[in-house]
Amino acid sequence: SQTIHQWPATLVQPVGSPLSLECTVEGTSNPNLYWYRQAAGRGLQLLFYSVGIGQISSEVPQNLSASRPQDRQFILSSKKLLLSDSGFYLCAWRKGRRELFFGEGSRLTVL
Amino acid sequence: DAKTTQPNSMESNEEEPVHLPCNHSTISGTDYIHWYRQLPSQGPEYVIHGLTSNVNNRMASLAIAEDRKSSTLILHRATLRDAAVYYCIANAGNMLTFGGGTRLMVKP
Numbered sequence: 001s002q003t004i005h006q007w008p009a010t011l012v013q014p015v016g017s018p019l020s021l022e023c024t025v026e027g028t029s030n031p032n033l034y035w036y037r038q039a040a041g042r043g044l045q046l047l048f049y050s051v052g053i054g055q056i057s058s059e060v061p062q063n064l065s066a067s068r069p070q071d072r073q074f075i076l077s078s079k080k081l082l083l084s085d086s087g088f089y090l091c092a093w094r095k096g097r098r099e100l101f102f103g104e105g106s107r108l109t110v111l
Numbered sequence: 112d113a114k115t116t117q118p119n120s121m122e123s124n125e126e127e128p129v130h131l132p133c134n135h136s137t138i139s140g141t142d143y144i145h146w147y148r149q150l151p152s153q154g155p156e157y158v159i160h161g162l163t164s165n166v167n168n169r170m171a172s173l174a175i176a177e178d179r180k181s182s183t184l185i186l187h188r189a190t191l192r193d194a195a196v197y198y199c200i201a202n203a204g205n206m207l208t209f210g211g212g213t214r215l216m217v218k219p
Contacts, residue, residue: 034207036209043198043211044149044155044198049206094207097143102154103154105153
């Protein structure tokens with residue numbers, strides 16, 4: 001069966017510090033991978049999606065970046081965090097047009 | 112994605128059926144209609160999806176209007192665990208864009 005894991009689950013970072021969130025999927029190959037962000041009390045915002053290794057599409061211009069170094073690994077990064085980067089980050093995977101499966105989420109607080 | 116419109120919130124009594132509406136008047140012929148729900152402090156989970164015909168699964172039923180410009184997610188007997196934000200998405204491509212959704216409150 002397929003599983004998705006993302007970490008860390010919770011982190012508190014100062015403004016200006018770097019960020020790295022990791023997501024891995026097991027039990028499938030060549031999935032579409034996604035990063036979403038949810039600010040407190042708000043809806044989900046699609047940040048990045050990837051249809052293959054090294055292929056990243058960005059939906060919102062900002063100080064975040066994503067990389068897909070391996071087929072089932074998706075990384076969200078920032079060189080310098082802003083206060084507005086605080087939120088609940090969710091990684092998800094999908095095979096073709098089938099349902100989207102989400103990870104457990106990473107809650108980021110920028111102080 | 113086609114634009115979707117959902118009520119901000121709805122209330123239901125426990126054990127009663129719930130009909131959650133979604134309008135997607137600009138839907139194209141290849142857009143699937145997806146429903147997800149998000150419980151507090153969790154990522155969204157898949158509920159159901161369909162293209163033209165009504166669909167049933169163990170979680171819910173999806174009723175799609177004949178012109179496909181609207182759909183209704185039906186929970187046959189609401190439980191307290193069904194309290195969540197329900198998202199309707201009309202999409203054919205790789206991206207799934209979530210709108211504001213409908214916050215369903217279930218009263219005991």
